[in-house]
Amino acid sequence: MFDFWIILTACIIAINSSLLGSFLVLRKMSLIGDALSHSVLPGIVIAFLISGEINSFWMLIGASGFGIFAILIIDWLNRFGGFGKDSSIGIVYTLLFAIGIILITSIAKNSDIDVDCVLFGDINTVPLLPKIFTIPVPTFNLLIIAVIVTLTILFGLKGFKISTFDKSHAQTLGVSITFWNYLLLGLSSISTVFSFDSVGAIMVIGLIVIPPSFANIITRKLSRFLIISVSFGVVSCIIGHCIAIYLDIPTVPTIGFLMGLILILTLVFQTFKKNFQQRTKAKIIKQ
Amino acid sequence: MIKKVENPILEVRDLTVTYDSKPALCDANFGIPQGSMVGLVGPNGAGKSTLLKALMELIPKSSGNVKFFNENLESVRKKIAYVPQKESVDWDFPATVFDIVEMGRYGSKSLFKRLTKNDKEIAREALTKVKMLDFADRHISELSGGQQQRVFIARALAQKADVYLMDEPFAGVDVASEKTIVNVLVQLQNEGKTIFVVHHNLQSAAEYFDWMILINKNIVASGPIKDVFTPELLQKTYDGNLTTLEQIGQTIQKQQFPIRES
Numbered sequence: 001m002f003d004f005w006i007i008l009t010a011c012i013i014a015i016n017s018s019l020l021g022s023f024l025v026l027r028k029m030s031l032i033g034d035a036l037s038h039s040v041l042p043g044i045v046i047a048f049l050i051s052g053e054i055n056s057f058w059m060l061i062g063a064s065g066f067g068i069f070a071i072l073i074i075d076w077l078n079r080f081g082g083f084g085k086d087s088s089i090g091i092v093y094t095l096l097f098a099i100g101i102i103l104i105t106s107i108a109k110n111s112d113i114d115v116d117c118v119l120f121g122d123i124n125t126v127p128l129l130p131k132i133f134t135i136p137v138p139t140f141n142l143l144i145i146a147v148i149v150t151l152t153i154l155f156g157l158k159g160f161k162i163s164t165f166d167k168s169h170a171q172t173l174g175v176s177i178t179f180w181n182y183l184l185l186g187l188s189s190i191s192t193v194f195s196f197d198s199v200g201a202i203m204v205i206g207l208i209v210i211p212p213s214f215a216n217i218i219t220r221k222l223s224r225f226l227i228i229s230v231s232f233g234v235v236s237c238i239i240g241h242c243i244a245i246y247l248d249i250p251t252v253p254t255i256g257f258l259m260g261l262i263l264i265l266t267l268v269f270q271t272f273k274k275n276f277q278q279r280t281k282a283k284i285i286k287q
Numbered sequence: 288m289i290k291k292v293e294n295p296i297l298e299v300r301d302l303t304v305t306y307d308s309k310p311a312l313c314d315a316n317f318g319i320p321q322g323s324m325v326g327l328v329g330p331n332g333a334g335k336s337t338l339l340k341a342l343m344e345l346i347p348k349s350s351g352n353v354k355f356f357n358e359n360l361e362s363v364r365k366k367i368a369y370v371p372q373k374e375s376v377d378w379d380f381p382a383t384v385f386d387i388v389e390m391g392r393y394g395s396k397s398l399f400k401r402l403t404k405n406d407k408e409i410a411r412e413a414l415t416k417v418k419m420l421d422f423a424d425r426h427i428s429e430l431s432g433g434q435q436q437r438v439f440i441a442r443a444l445a446q447k448a449d450v451y452l453m454d455e456p457f458a459g460v461d462v463a464s465e466k467t468i469v470n471v472l473v474q475l476q477n478e479g480k481t482i483f484v485v486h487h488n489l490q491s492a493a494e495y496f497d498w499m500i501l502i503n504k505n506i507v508a509s510g511p512i513k514d515v516f517t518p519e520l521l522q523k524t525y526d527g528n529l530t531t532l533e534q535i536g537q538t539i540q541k542q543q544f545p546i547r548e549s
Contacts, residue, residue, distance in 0.1 A: 026380060159398045162390050166376045169442070172343045172369040173394055174361075216381070220426035225381040 005127040012142040014233030016149050016191040021208035022229045033208035035093040036192040037201040039070035041100025067189030121200030203252050210259040290510030292318035296481050302351035304341045311337045317509040325483045326496035333503040335485045343369045368448035373435045385423040391445030413444035433464025450481045
């Protein structure tokens with residue numbers, strides 16, 4: 001049962017992140033996930049200072065607030081500051097993450113938040129946490145978000161699709177680009193915040209970027225892209241945790257390593273396959 | 288020379304667009320008669336695409352107003368189709384040719400509904416018109432430049448609009464695709480539709496269009512092709528650089544090989 005909760009939690013995070021990540025990657029905005037996962041830190045610390053407890057409702061409000069705040073400043077820097085999108089993201093998340101770290105190591109010294117936990121998460125403690133309807137609190141929260149995210153993507157598929165592929169065409173049809181953009185970023189922000197304390201800042205980005213990138217080299221159809229992306233995330237989490245138990249190493253980095261490894265091996269394999277096909281084609285033409 | 292038009296299908300008044308407080312388009316005033324095939328011609332950076340985007344409200348205008356069918360864009364959106372430059376999107380996006388053309392059937396209200404059989408039939412018809420039906424299940428990254436452009440035109444056709452605004456539909460397009468596209472445009476015009484095309488090739492401009500707008504930050508001329516396509520007005524539009532420009536154009540054309548269809 002203990003491992004079941006860990007795997008389940010990881011899998012739900014994988015579903016949320018890879019679904020939202022698919023559109024972030026297709027919009028070339030995957031670094032937004034990076035920005036979000038780091039920018040929420042000051043929100044978490046400030047909420048802790050005010051409410052005095054970890055894992056509280058306030059903490060989530062604080063973190064989501066900072067997530068959305070970060071997105072707004074990035075947008076502002078990008079539009080009015082004349083900075084590129086990548087630079088804007090870099091500026092904002094460094095600034096906010098630095099504030100978070102300074103707060104943790106000074107004012108919030110006595111809190112249970114520590115820098116390691118922020119970076120790598122603490123998924124192995126999930127089964128020990130208080131439960132709602134016999135489900136550990138973080139898993140329960142993530143489950144609700146998973147339902148919201150999946151339904152939004154399912155019903156909003158056309159909106160996300162058209163606003164991602166061709167913004168100006170969508171606009172001329174009367175589709176609100178701002179609405180779909182902020183819906184995607186808002187959901188990503190909430191999902192990131194809830195995933196944050198289980199898998200840490202680094203893996204949140206991993207789960208947003210790697211599964212869609214894998215799908216990108218495997219398939220060329222959007223519906224399949226989403227399914228492959230989610231399956232890749234989920235399977236990696238299950239196998240990753242099993243390997244972690246077997247080798248007695250931490251779960252989260254194992255999942256990250258596994259995903260990266262499979263991605264690169266697939267890419268290498270595909271390149272070889274292409275070369276081979278081209279060579280056989282050339283041979284046939286010669287004959 | 289701006290020719291006055293009675294009951295114009297598109298009317299532009301005092302339209303000014305600025306980028307970073309530099310004017311990209313100044314005080315444009317013109318009207319377009321219904322059923323015409325309009326070429327928007329001018330040198331690079333003359334504000335051709337800017338004008339088109341401002342008409343579609345994709346960029347904010349500093350002043351002036353635009354009326355389609357004597358109404359604001361918002362209330363007649365469905366009657367107007369826009370074809371952006373094909374370079375403006377990522378052709379590696381996971382979608383098939385049919386997926387893209389289908390998007391012409393999307394609307395702000397129908398985004399949450401399923402597409403009907405009729406919608407799919409319209410998309411298929413549009414693909415047939417641009418001779419791309421055989422490619423319906425192809426992934427869009429496997430297309431040549433000309434084929435990409437034809438897919439974009441098909442998407443606009445699927446919108447079943449009355450006015451078509453196209454940004455450089457002949458740029459980077461092979462000869463066969465150009466012919467197909469011209470045929471489609473002629474057919475549209477025969478159906479009474481109005482077509483507004485940003486164009487950069489002066490040689491073919493005289494052949495394709497019956498109405499022409501010359502632009503270089505200002506509208507230099509707007510009217511029937513026989514009145515507008517004159518050496519004096521062209522010289523004025525190209526700031527007297529026309530001869531060199533034309534020479535360069537001709538040399539390039541001579542050296543160019545037709546792009547092969549894959």
